[in-house]
Amino acid sequence: MLATTIHAPFDIRLEDVPDPRILRPTDAVVRVTAACVCGSDLWRYRGVVPVADPSRIGHEFVGVVEEVGAEVGTVRPGDFVVAPFAYSCGVCASCRHGVQTSCVVGGYWAGPDREGNMVDGGQGEAVRVPLADGTLVALPEAPSEDLLPSVLTLTDVMGTGHHAAVRGGVHPGSTVAVVGDGAVGLCAVVAARRLGAERVVSFSRHPDRQALARRFGADDVIAARGDEGVAELRDLLGGGADVVLEAVGNLDAMEQAIAATRPGGTVGYVGVPNGIPHLSLRPLFGNNITLAGGVAPVRAYLDELLPEVLGGSIEPGLVFDLSLPLAEVTRAYEAMDRREAVKVMLRP
Amino acid sequence: MLATTIHAPFDIRLEDVPDPRILRPTDAVVRVTAACVCGSDLWRYRGVVPVADPSRIGHEFVGVVEEVGAEVGTVRPGDFVVAPFAYSCGVCASCRHGVQTSCVVGGYWAGPDREGNMVDGGQGEAVRVPLADGTLVALPEAPSEDLLPSVLTLTDVMGTGHHAAVRGGVHPGSTVAVVGDGAVGLCAVVAARRLGAERVVSFSRHPDRQALARRFGADDVIAARGDEGVAELRDLLGGGADVVLEAVGNLDAMEQAIAATRPGGTVGYVGVPNGIPHLSLRPLFGNNITLAGGVAPVRAYLDELLPEVLGGSIEPGLVFDLSLPLAEVTRAYEAMDRREAVKVMLRP
Numbered sequence: 001m002l003a004t005t006i007h008a009p010f011d012i013r014l015e016d017v018p019d020p021r022i023l024r025p026t027d028a029v030v031r032v033t034a035a036c037v038c039g040s041d042l043w044r045y046r047g048v049v050p051v052a053d054p055s056r057i058g059h060e061f062v063g064v065v066e067e068v069g070a071e072v073g074t075v076r077p078g079d080f081v082v083a084p085f086a087y088s089c090g091v092c093a094s095c096r097h098g099v100q101t102s103c104v105v106g107g108y109w110a111g112p113d114r115e116g117n118m119v120d121g122g123q124g125e126a127v128r129v130p131l132a133d134g135t136l137v138a139l140p141e142a143p144s145e146d147l148l149p150s151v152l153t154l155t156d157v158m159g160t161g162h163h164a165a166v167r168g169g170v171h172p173g174s175t176v177a178v179v180g181d182g183a184v185g186l187c188a189v190v191a192a193r194r195l196g197a198e199r200v201v202s203f204s205r206h207p208d209r210q211a212l213a214r215r216f217g218a219d220d221v222i223a224a225r226g227d228e229g230v231a232e233l234r235d236l237l238g239g240g241a242d243v244v245l246e247a248v249g250n251l252d253a254m255e256q257a258i259a260a261t262r263p264g265g266t267v268g269y270v271g272v273p274n275g276i277p278h279l280s281l282r283p284l285f286g287n288n289i290t291l292a293g294g295v296a297p298v299r300a301y302l303d304e305l306l307p308e309v310l311g312g313s314i315e316p317g318l319v320f321d322l323s324l325p326l327a328e329v330t331r332a333y334e335a336m337d338r339r340e341a342v343k344v345m346l347r348p
Numbered sequence: 349m350l351a352t353t354i355h356a357p358f359d360i361r362l363e364d365v366p367d368p369r370i371l372r373p374t375d376a377v378v379r380v381t382a383a384c385v386c387g388s389d390l391w392r393y394r395g396v397v398p399v400a401d402p403s404r405i406g407h408e409f410v411g412v413v414e415e416v417g418a419e420v421g422t423v424r425p426g427d428f429v430v431a432p433f434a435y436s437c438g439v440c441a442s443c444r445h446g447v448q449t450s451c452v453v454g455g456y457w458a459g460p461d462r463e464g465n466m467v468d469g470g471q472g473e474a475v476r477v478p479l480a481d482g483t484l485v486a487l488p489e490a491p492s493e494d495l496l497p498s499v500l501t502l503t504d505v506m507g508t509g510h511h512a513a514v515r516g517g518v519h520p521g522s523t524v525a526v527v528g529d530g531a532v533g534l535c536a537v538v539a540a541r542r543l544g545a546e547r548v549v550s551f552s553r554h555p556d557r558q559a560l561a562r563r564f565g566a567d568d569v570i571a572a573r574g575d576e577g578v579a580e581l582r583d584l585l586g587g588g589a590d591v592v593l594e595a596v597g598n599l600d601a602m603e604q605a606i607a608a609t610r611p612g613g614t615v616g617y618v619g620v621p622n623g624i625p626h627l628s629l630r631p632l633f634g635n636n637i638t639l640a641g642g643v644a645p646v647r648a649y650l651d652e653l654l655p656e657v658l659g660g661s662i663e664p665g666l667v668f669d670l671s672l673p674l675a676e677v678t679r680a681y682e683a684m685d686r687r688e689a690v691k692v693m694l695r696p
Contacts, residue, residue, distance in 0.1 A: 093587055094611045102611030102635050167638065239441055263442045263450030273633050278626030285621050285642045287450050290515065294636030 002348070003124025004329045007054040009047030012333045014326065017056070020120055020128035025071035028132035030081060033142075034152050035061040035123045035346045036320070037332050038085075039182045040249075040272045045333055048274055058123025059085040059109040060155040064142070065132075072132045079138040082306070083122070083129060084299040085109065085156045090134025098300040106131060122155075123329060125348045137302045143310070149317025149345060150309045153187060157343065158305060158316040159298025160270045161187030161247065165195050166301075167292040168243040168268025172196030175237050178218070179257045180247030181209040183319040183343040184270060186216055188245040190314050193217030197243075201236060203229055203256070209342060212318060226252065230259045243268060246293070250275030261289045269293035319343045350696070351472025352677045355402040357395030360681045362674065365404070368468055368476035373417035376480035378429060381490075382500050383409040383470045383694045384668070385680050386433075387530045388597075388620045393681055396622055406471025407433040407457040408503040412490070413480075420480045427486040430654070431470070431477060432647040433457065433504045438482025446648040454479060470503075471677060473696045485650045491658070497665025497693060498657045501535060505691065506653060506664040507646025508618045509535030509595065513543050514649075515640040516591040516616025520544030523585050526566070527605045528595030529557040531667040531691040532618060534564055536593040538662050541565030545591075549584060551577055551604070557690060560666060574600065578607045588613060594641070598623025609637045617641035667691045 003017045020029050035058055043049040044057065065079045075081055088095050088103035095103050107113050110121035113130060120127040129135055143151045150158075161184050170176055176192040178185050181204035192200045193216065202213035205223040213221055222232045234240060240262030246253055249271025257267045270293050284291055308314045322341040324332050326348040335341040351365045368377050383406055391397040392405065413427045423429055436443050436451035443451050455461050458469035461478060468475040477483055491499045498506075509532050518524055524540040526533050529552035540548045541564065550561035553571040561569055570580045582588060588610030594601055597619025605615045618641050632639060656662045670689040672680050674696040683689040 097610070097612045099612035099636050167636070262445070264445045264447035269633075273629040276629050279629055281621040281624050281627055284639070285617075288447050288515070288642030288645070290638060290640040291632070292638040292640070294633045297636070 001125040002326065003121060004057050005054050006044055006051055006057045008051055010045060012045065012330050014329050017124065020126050022067055022069045023128065024130065025069035026131050026133065027069045028065050028072055028075060028129045028136060029067045029126060030061070030063040030083065030129050030136070031066045031126050032061045032063040032122070032124060032348050033080070034148055035326070035348070036152060037123070037336050037344045037346065038156055039184065039336070041333070042337055043272065043274050045337060056110040056118065056121030056124070058121040060152065061122035061127060062152050062155060065136070066126065068132060074133045075136050075138045080142040081136040081138050082151060082154050082302060083127070083136055084159065084302065086299070087129060087131050087135040088299055089131050095134060098297055100297040100299040101295045103134070123326070123346055125326070135299065137306065139306070139310070147310065149320045150315055152345065153316040153319060154298065154302060154305055154309060156298060157183040157319060158187045158190065159301045160184045160296040162191040162301050162305060163296035163298070164188045164245040164247060164268040164270040164293055165191035168245055168266045169292070170195040170197050170243050173198045174242045175199045176243045176245065177201045177203065177233055177241040177260050178245045178247065179203050179253050179260070180271060181206060181213060182247060185245070185247035186212055186319050186342070187316050188247055189213050189216040189218050190316050192245065194314060199237070201233055201241065206339070208321070212342070215318065226256055227259070230256060233260050240265060247271050249273050254279065258283050258289055263287040263289070266290040266292055270296055320345045323347065349473040350674065351469060352405050353402050354392055354399055354405045356399055358393060360393065360678050362677050365472070368474050370415055370417045371476065372478065373419035374479050374481065375417045376413050376420055376423060376477045376484060377415040377474060378409070378411040378431065378477055379414045379474050380409045380411040380470070380472060380696050381428070382496055383674070383696070384500060385471070385684050385692045385694065386504055387532065387684070389681070390685055391620065391622050393685060404458040404466065404469030404472070406469040408500065409470035409475060410500050410503060414474065416480060422481045423484050423486045428490040429484040429486050430499060430502050430650060431475070431484055432507065432650065434647070435477060435479050435483040436647055437479050443482060446645055448645040448647040449643045451482070471674070471694055473674070483647065485654065487654070487658070495658065495665070497668045498663055500693065501664040501667060502646065502650060502653055502657060504646060505531040505667060506535045506538065507649045508532045508644040510539040510649050510653060511644035511646070512536045512593040512595060512616040512618040512641055513539035516593055516614045517640070518543040518545050518591050521546045522590045523547045524591045524593065525549045525551065525581055525589040525608050526593045526595065527551050527601050527608070528619060529554060529561060530595060533593070533595035534560055534667050534690070535664050536595055537561050537564040537566050538664050540593065542662060547585070549581055549589065554687070556669070560690070563666065574604055575607070578604060581608050591616060595619050597621050602627065606631050606637055611635040611637070614638040614640055618644055668693045671695065
């Protein structure tokens with residue numbers, strides 16, 4: 001079958017790889033209906049995170065179960081399933097605490113499993129899914145083409161934006177600012193609105209993304225960044241926001257997020273902090289600003305968010321502004337890297 | 349009158365200074381009944397935080413109101429009052445959010461006020477208290493000598509330990525570990541127990557402090573530090589603690605606290621992070637560990653904690669293991685610095 005691999009920075013290829021097969025009785029094999037490129041894939045694409053050897057890439061996919069191992073009980077061949085960006089057992093202490101990304105036997109797509117064997121990436125024609133019962137969530141039926149993009153966001157960006165808002169403690173009446181106008185930041189706007197935020201402010205300087213932020217429920221959009229952006233926010237709100245959602249992962253964004261938070265407020269951060277080697281605690285300590293977040297356990301939120309997507313009350317799939325056949329995956333990375341697209345869907 | 353000053357590292361003096369007087373109509377003058385030396389005073393004493401010029405020191409005191417300005421309405425001469433370690437207006441947005449330490453017109457004892465005038469320190473015979481209405485809390489009557497130490501802890505260490513537990517999210521059923529066996533760490537044990545923690549583990553290698561931790565409600569005490577201490581904790585609890593309270597403020601303690609927290613748990617930190625220039629976000633992000641805390645708004649907790657102290661249901665005053673006349677303040681600092689005393693009370 002065909003799958004995406006990365007060989008070096010800016011060197012993305014679609015290659016023939018062995019077909020996935022059941023290796024353990026808890027595995028499933030899923031034929032990919034749709035996948036996508038994530039902002040976090042760009043860390044390796046751009047060489048910020050080193051690429052050691054050619055390896056599979058991609059961690060967001062939905063598809064149809066083709067085969068299951070003998071111990072798999074919750075999904076069966078023919079089921080349309082959502083795969084969170086981490087696989088997890090569903091029964092260990094971390095999974096029970098709703099932190100499936102810290103599952104003691106789980107892991108990430110396109111990375112090594114606990115025995116050191118590489119797990120498939122999501123940007124391919126099919127995927128072997130370990131721990132299928134803990135990982136996959138089956139839909140009642142395959143979604144329509146209209147709903148497919150929103151369902152696909154539940155593998156990562158919508159769940160991640162939601163995680164920022166949950167960890168940030170957004171609740172009815174909160175004032176919320178969102179740093180980052182990528183797909184996760186935009187989904188964080190959806191999440192904040194959905195959790196009852198009284199006012200949502202998005203930082204964005206791109207007209208298309210500004211428009212989408214407003215469509216998702218942002219009351220205000222601030223184009224300025226850094227100190228200037230924070231000053232505008234403070235003017236708007238009469239002070240810092242109760243909650244600031246950080247969906248970038250570099251130091252400028254984090255410092256802006258902290259500066260935009262009122263004393264006693266919370267930064268909910270979900271941007272992979274590859275661009276934040278170290279952080280000074282001083283501004284957090286001095287103003288009692290909580291730093292909450294991390295790699296989102298999107299599996300934990302599927303039961304809550306999936307019905308809303310299927311019912312159409314939220315439409316996070318609007319973040320996809322480009323859809324390409326898997327054969328054009330190289331073009332997909334280029335479009336993301338150049339910010340020509342917010343988010344690219346890939347169809348095998 | 350006499351007041352304590354610091355001239356250089358390890359150079360603490362008791363000196364004649366001008367008597368405090370009402371400068372603004374919102375001021376009060378308080379005659380100090382008891383004060384104390386704080387672990388955080390040792391940052392300057394030890395030269396970790398530079399001492400620029402000779403300056404007043406001390407931020408914990410209780411006493412009797414001697415005089416009030418024309419606009420002071422909540423306390424009057426003769427009232428026995430508790431002074432939180434920060435003064436605050438009580439009406440700005442931060443004060444209303446319960447973050448009085450970020451009051452827009454407030455500040456700290458022995459530091460400059462918003463106009464650059466130095467405010468009195470607490471380790472003296474009397475103190476001018478700015479913003480008396482927002483700052484001071486009057487008791488129904490002067491406390492007995494027995495209760496005095498516990499009342500004195502409400503100026504800082506008990507409120508600070510409580511803040512760690514509140515920000516850490518301790519609730520009935522929580523497993524809690526406490527890093528730091530100084531007065532704040534010990535008070536954090538009191539606070540965690542009081543908030544319903546199911547199990548409280550104290551890290552301490554000093555027999556006296558271990559005994560006090562147990563008296564305050566610690567179920568277990570671990571003498572080992574660092575990785576070894578964390579391993580012992582994980583054995584005890586079958587994993588990390590839901591909440592770890594950090595009451596030291598150096599990098600070793602913070603890293604131990606983070607490592608001792610279960611995925612999805614919270615570090616409630618109140619140790620002044622002078623010993624933590626920068627922190628890596630990686631372990632926090634990867635395991636969704638929330639970092640919550642900061643300089644404690646102890647004023648916010650007085651209404652809740654004072655009745656319990658006066659009723660005797662909590663006895664945080666047991667942290668005082670040495671009481672000296674103010675004239676021996678030099679000896680008080682030495683005893684704290686050498687860890688011969690957990691906490692020293694000073695009586696003018």
